[in-house]
Amino acid sequence: MTTRLLCAALMLGLWLPNSYAQLVLNGSASYQRLTQDVYVGGLYLSQTSSDADFIRSATTAKRMRLVVVANRWSPRRWQQMWQNNISINNENLSQAKDVQTALMELTQLLREDLVKGDELVIDYQPGGDTRIYLNQQLALTAVGSELFNFLVNTWIGPLPPSREFRDRMLGKVKDERSAQWRQVLADHQIPPQRTGLYEGWLQQERQQRLAQQRAAEEARRREAERQAQLEAERKAKAQAEKARLEAERQARLAAERQAREEAERQARLAAERQAQAAKPDSQPVTPIVAASKAKPQPTAEQLQQQQSYYAALLQWRLQEAVNKEVTYPAWARQFEQEGLIQASVTLQRGGDIATLQIADNNAHKLLVSELQRAVQAVAADVSIPDELQGNAWPLLLRYRFQLADTALLPNPQPQRPSSLGPEQSSEPSVSLEDYRASVVAAVKAGIRYPKAAQILKKQGHVIVELTLAADGSLANANLQQASAHRELNQAVLSAVDAAAPFDSLPPAAGGELRVTVEHSFRP
Numbered sequence: 117m118t119t120r121l122l123c124a125a126l127m128l129g130l131w132l133p134n135s136y137a138q139l140v141l142n143g144s145a146s147y148q149r150l151t152q153d154v155y156v157g158g159l160y161l162s163q164t165s166s167d168a169d170f171i172r173s174a175t176t177a178k179r180m181r182l183v184v185v186a187n188r189w190s191p192r193r194w195q196q197m198w199q200n201n202i203s204i205n206n207e208n209l210s211q212a213k214d215v216q217t218a219l220m221e222l223t224q225l226l227r228e229d230l231v232k233g234d235e236l237v238i239d240y241q242p243g244g245d246t247r248i249y250l251n252q253q254l255a256l257t258a259v260g261s262e263l264f265n266f267l268v269n270t271w272i273g274p275l276p277p278s279r280e281f282r283d284r285m286l287g288k289v290k291d292e293r294s295a296q297w298r299q300v301l302a303d304h305q306i307p308p309q310r311t312g313l314y315e316g317w318l319q320q321e322r323q324q325r326l327a328q329q330r331a332a333e334e335a336r337r338r339e340a341e342r343q344a345q346l347e348a349e350r351k352a353k354a355q356a357e358k359a360r361l362e363a364e365r366q367a368r369l370a371a372e373r374q375a376r377e378e379a380e381r382q383a384r385l386a387a388e389r390q391a392q393a394a395k396p397d398s399q400p401v402t403p404i405v406a407a408s409k410a411k412p413q414p415t416a417e418q419l420q421q422q423q424s425y426y427a428a429l430l431q432w433r434l435q436e437a438v439n440k441e442v443t444y445p446a447w448a449r450q451f452e453q454e455g456l457i458q459a460s461v462t463l464q465r466g467g468d469i470a471t472l473q474i475a476d477n478n479a480h481k482l483l484v485s486e487l488q489r490a491v492q493a494v495a496a497d498v499s500i501p502d503e504l505q506g507n508a509w510p511l512l513l514r515y516r517f518q519l520a521d522t523a524l525l526p527n528p529q530p531q532r533p534s535s536l537g538p539e540q541s542s543e544p545s546v547s548l549e550d551y552r553a554s555v556v557a558a559v560k561a562g563i564r565y566p567k568a569a570q571i572l573k574k575q576g577h578v579i580v581e582l583t584l585a586a587d588g589s590l591a592n593a594n595l596q597q598a599s600a601h602r603e604l605n606q607a608v609l610s611a612v613d614a615a616a617p618f619d620s621l622p623p624a625a626g627g628e629l630r631v632t633v634e635h636s637f638r639p
Contacts, residue, residue: 138177139160139162139177139178139179140160140162140164141298141301142159142160142161142164142165142285142287143286143294144156144158144285144298144301145157145281145284145297146293147182147277148277153186154184154185154189155182155186155189156182156301157182157271159179159268159271159285160181162177162178165287166286168286172268174260177240177241177242179239180237180238180267180268181236181237182235182236182237183233183234183300184232184234185300187232188229190229191226191227194230196480198222198270199223201270201277202223202266202267202269202270203445204274204275205273206447209450210262210266212260214258215262215266219263219266220450220451221255225255225256227317227320233304233305233310234251234306234310235250235252237249238264238268245257245258246260246264250314251311252306253315272286414535418535422503423504429501430463430498430504431511431513433498433499434461434463434495434498434511435527437494437497437498438491439515442515443486445482445483445486447482448486452519453480453482453517454517455483456479457475457484457514457517458513458514459487459488459491459513460475461495463498463508463509465500465507465508467497467500470508472491474488487513490515520564521610521614522614523562523614546619546622548622548625551625552631554619555582555584555631555633560611560633560635561615562610562615564611565607566604566607569601569603569637573639574601574603574604574637574639575636575638576599576600576601576636576637577636577637578597578604578608578635579595579633580632580633581594581596581630581631581633582612582631583628583629584625584628584631585628586620586621587617587620588617589617590612590613599637607637608635
């Protein structure tokens with residue numbers, strides 16, 4: 117080891133575990149994006165090895181070191197790089213809660229841009245923890261070597277940045293560039309003004325939380341005053357409304373009595389006229405039979421409406437099939453990836469997809485890939501209306517991935533034009549009992565236990581009564597029984613809003629239906 121390398125190792129040994137001096141540089145490489153160097157990485161081991169199993173072993177001391185050489189590395193690029201590289205190089209999710217949390221926090225670690233000279237170190241010592249340092253400050257930790265292996269797989273896993281990158285990290289390539297990168301690692305020193313970067317972020321967040329708490333307390337005080345004023349106004353309005361309703365009731369009774377008397381008088385007059393008009397020689401009226409008419413042919417405008425309907429029906433069927441096929445990717449859930457994905461599809465008569473293009477809205481790759489897979493899986497099975505003219509049709513699909521909301525985007529079935537006549541349905545009418553059960557199931561499926569309430573072990577029972585209009589829309593949601601915790605009540609009401617609108621009411625409902633939903637929160 118040269119004098120310069122020894123000095124660098126001793127300097128790092130001041131803040132890293134004492135065993136740092138025992139590790140040797142196994143390999144180094146430059147991570148590039150669009151031909152631009154982002155960081156120089158170095159893999160350090162207790163002894164040099166090109167065996168990936170040895171590197172992943174829990175008995176091997178190891179370290180990953182990333183020295184930023186780009187002028188700017190944004191939080192967004194950082195998150196995309198780690199989430200994508202971790203998910204494609206690790207087949208299974210971790211079952212350890214601290215590892216799951218550390219992976220999530222790592223992808224969201226940056227509060228601002230990293231700049232040239234910043235450094236990330238991921239360290240593991242046998243029998244200890246995996247620790248992640250940003251500019252010499254401990255940021256994350258997880259028990260064992262599992263977290264380290266998830267991250268080192270982004271370098272030596274099945275889909276590394278490149279095959280050359282993996283070979284260099286495994287020590288299989290030693291050339292002039294390797295020597296240059298080795299020198300970069302040996303010479304690197306964190307700029308003094310950047311050494312307190314992570315602690316500065318934490319301090320700023322603590323101040324923000326304190327300010328938010330004070331603002332929340334002030335808002336609660338004002339809300340309490342407002343609620344008291346509203347309650348007084350409500351009582352006054354209730355008294356006035358009660359008096360108004362009583363006056364309307366008296367007026368209605370008087371009107372009904374007057375109408376009843378008038379109806380009786382008209383009935384008597386009609387009976388008298390019928391008796392006077394009766395004559396024995398009256399002639400029967402000969403009915404006039406209308407001549408039969410041929411069924412009219414649809415106009416050009418009606419034909420255009422019919423074709424628009426069949427095209428909309430095809431898009432509706434494809435969207436319904438996609439909605440049933442899509443599943444939330446496990447790694448996307450791990451990294452809390454959300455977003456609205458839109459796809460332009462050209463579907464051919466035989467069920468083949470001519471084109472499939474995703475709108476560019478910075479959506480995560482895992483979500484885009486899942487929507488593409490679902491479309492390709494169901495396209496051939498979608499029923500294309502025989503009456504639809506043409507051999508290929510452009511369609512627009514939309515799917516929203518949202519962790520806290522299981523409700524799908526609205527996909528109303530297109531209305532059949534009157535020129536086609538009513539559609540005959542052979543499906544039996546849904547009973548009120550089954551309909552209520554489906555509404556309750558849809559709401560309960562969307563209820564999420566708020567994380568903060570779960571941590572604080574808040575519990576309670578919530579009962580909400582829904583009033584549904586004939587078309588299934590939500591007319592009212594009334595809390596019949598509220599828990600002692602506002603966030604639990606809101607969780608149920610949010611699930612109700614997300615689940616609405618529901619299917620149209622069965623005929624037996626008579627135009628309006630009340631449904632009661634109950635849910636208990638238990639830690």
